[in-house]
Amino acid sequence: MTSLVTPPGTGSSGTRRSGTRGTARSRSRIALTAGRGVGLLPFTLYVLLFLAVPTVIALVSGFQDADGGWTLDNLSALGDPLILRTIGSSLWLAALTSLLGAIIGALVCFAMMGLDETRLLSRVVTSISSVLAQFGGVMLAFAFIATIGIQGAITVFLRGELGIDIYQDGVWLYELPGLILPYLYFQVPLMIIVFLPAMKTLRVQWAEANLTLGGTRLTFWTRIGLPLLFPSFVGSFLLLFTNGFSAYSTAAALINQASPIVPLQIRLALSSETVLGRENVAGVLALAMMVIMAVAMALYALVQRRAARWRI
Amino acid sequence: MSAKPRHPLAPARATRIIILAVIGALFAVPIASMVEFTLRDPQTGGHTLNNWASLFAPDAASTYEVVWTGIGNSLLLSAFAVAVVLLILVPTMVYVEVEFPRLSRVLEFICLIPLSLPAIVLVVGYVPVYQFIGRTVGTDVWSLGFAYGIIVLPFAHRALKSNLDAIGIRVLSEAGRTLGDSWFGFLWRVAVPNLRSGISAAVLITVAVVFGEFTLASLLNRTNLQTALNIINWQNPFVSVAISLVSLIAVFLLLLAVSGLGRVGVRRTRRPATPTPVSPTPLRGTR
Known part of the structure; x- marks a missing residue:
């Protein structure tokens, strides 16, 4: 690159x-x-x-080593079980939130089909989505601390009114699982923004042709709609994946004690540069992230070419 | 509504309403929780406006000093990044479009690179660069503006590009030159006035991105709005939630303005109204 x-x-x-x-x-x-x-x-x-x-x-x-000389020693960090587990967690988090985000977002896009773009409802949904897709980082973390933190509104409500303690097995908000909901909060709106245009490529004539030939609403979706949308769906999923994989601030604001994902490991490596044997580990982790991003982007370009086939 | 035949692909009205209402309600929960959180009374357990009042109390200014520093720094940095966009990006884009149209794709590619480079990766490269800047120029916050100018390139480029494509800049340039205008004269008197909507959109998105930036500032040890909020959260979580809420609303309005401008730009383009392909570069936020 x-x-x-x-x-x-x-x-x-x-x-x-x-x-x-x-x-x-x-x-x-x-x-x-x-x-x-x-x-x-x-x-x-x-x-x-x-x-x-x-x-x-x-x-x-x-x-490079600490003195700027060339070395391959740092790459051994990639064999460290802890680092490997962190990379695995990062991939898992990005994949999970982008899959869920893609499905929920696609559902919203489906609900908006056939809505005139100038209708107020349509404008509100797209505006809110573009705002929330941008909403991330420290403020998003605060929003979730206020919601499902130990004193959060939902936590208090569930504990007081329904007797449900969401943290009876320990407080998971400040650990890896705690990132899922905040990440979904920006992944779903992003999916709506990128997938809505793809939905619009489904032409009314195709639906009419399907009906004329004796098809039903169900056959339209199973034979025409879903196969045609699938490449766009996979492409959007990959975009969400890169988005979730590279996110840093939300996690940094929520998680202070540990470093369960790669961006937080980079933070750790950068702030403890002097620890012996960990010099330039940040560089190795950055390299690993770039490689994963490049693979995802290349797949995206591949899928995108296929998705473009049915565009006018 | 009744005059138009129903769209054959549209879901049933009830289905549409149920899906949008359920997902909309879920997404409203964190915002509502933030509001509730700021209204809590720590003494009585009830609700009060005291927290908000204390934000504007006379002694508040010194208590929340770091936040004011953060806001000031973010303002300074957004001014810097806007200057990069106006003084470097805009002239270069116009220049390339007029003199080297073949390079326009190259320019676009370069401007989009920061989207595929996560900020957390970029910061690994910035650490030595800023150590050097710290030794030679100093560790003042403004130098972070150079990095911010880079991370806003994709957003600013996109806003300007659609406007540039729409106005037919080459023809305008030929007309201007025929009438004896100099390059800078053309830029100032012809290009800039025609690019007003693109420039406003680029400036607004730049300010929004800079105000939301956390990664670079926090790891390069500079204070901006986001790092200040993160610090004050340890002293007084109410304040950070309240300020987040206020700035969320501010960013909401700002981005609504941007999307409004975007619509104006779309209407002006001369492209046929084909469906937009899935954008290869969605606006990625600042998380």
């Missing part, structure tokens, strides 16, 4: 384009193109310094 971050051709691509013949005219055009390329310099420099350089550092720091 980083190789593509290189400068957007400060004149070089223009030179290649016009420099085929060595005539005086094209040479002046080269000069002109190079001159015009100067306009790209500020952006190129900025992106190089603050995007390309940090990305390269994040990539290579896993292969």
Whole structure:
């Protein structure tokens, strides 16, 4: 990925384009193109310094020892059972919340089918979804502490009115399971945003054709609707997966004592950089995250191509 | 309603209402709980407005000093990030569109990179960069603005791009140049006025993203609104919940404004009204 971050051709691509013949005219055009390329310099420099350089550092720091020499020793962290369990938990959390989020979100999209986009209900649902898909981090953590924290409204209500103690086996909100509900709170709205347009590609004519040919509502969904939507559904699921997998702030605000997921392990590694033998573990973990993200994104691109087949 | 034939794919009215009501109610629970939480009276166990009143009490300012610092820093940082968008991204996008249209895809690709790089990964690379900045320039909060300018690129680019595509910037540029305008003259007198809706949307989303940012600030040891809220939560959870609620409403209004602007932009585009493909880059929040 980083190789593509290189400068957007400060004149070089223009030179290649016009420099085929060595005539005086094209040479002046080269000069002109190079001159015009100067306009790209500020952006190129900025992106190089603050995007390309940090990305390269994040990539290579896993292969460096404390003195900056090259080593593969850090990679042994990936064999550490604790780290492996953390990566497993991260994958599990991201997969679970994106699967549930995708199903619930798709249900909402189904409920909104056939609704005129200009209707108030439709506008409200999409607006709320775009707000909540953005709602994350510290404030989301507080919302859930106020809801199902030890003194949260729902906890108190269930304990006082119904005699149900949701924490009788211990307080799980500040551990891995406690992340599921807050994550769903941004995954479901995100699913609504990305899946609603896909639902709209189901054409009315197909439903009519199905009815004309003697099909029922059920056969429309089993034979036409679901098979056509499946690639988009998988694509949306993968987007939700990358979203859940890379989330940090919500978990950081909720969980202080432990580091059950990879982003929190990176926090631990960054804040305890001096612990012997753990230098640059953050780099290895970052590398592992990038690899997983890249796989998910590649799958997404693959699925997306298939989903595009039925678009007009 | 009755004039139009019923959409053959639409679910039954009752089904629609039940699904939306149940899921809507579930999503309202945390918001309602936040409101209830801020109204609690720790002494009597009843409900009171005292908590809210104490937010504005005379001695409150010093108690919640870190929050005010956080808000001030977040304001400063959003101004910095907005400056990056206005002074670097906007001119570059216009310039590429006019002079190097073939590079427009490359530019888009670069701007979208921060979406596939989790902030927690990026921060691993930023730590040494900011150690260097700390040694040479200082550890003041404003330098974080450079990193924030990067993380807002995908959002700002998208807001500007749809506007750029809609106005036919190349033709405008040829017209401007024919009439003898200089490059900067063209940018200032022709491009910017035509890009008003895209620029406003880009600025608003930039401010929203910066105000919600936590990962970089917390791991690079700078104070912004989110890290301040996280700190004050240990002293007084009521305050952090109350301020979260207030800023949630503020962000809600801000994003509603953005989505409103987005709609205006969509209406102006000249693209045929085909269904939008599943967006490859949903707005990812700041979690």
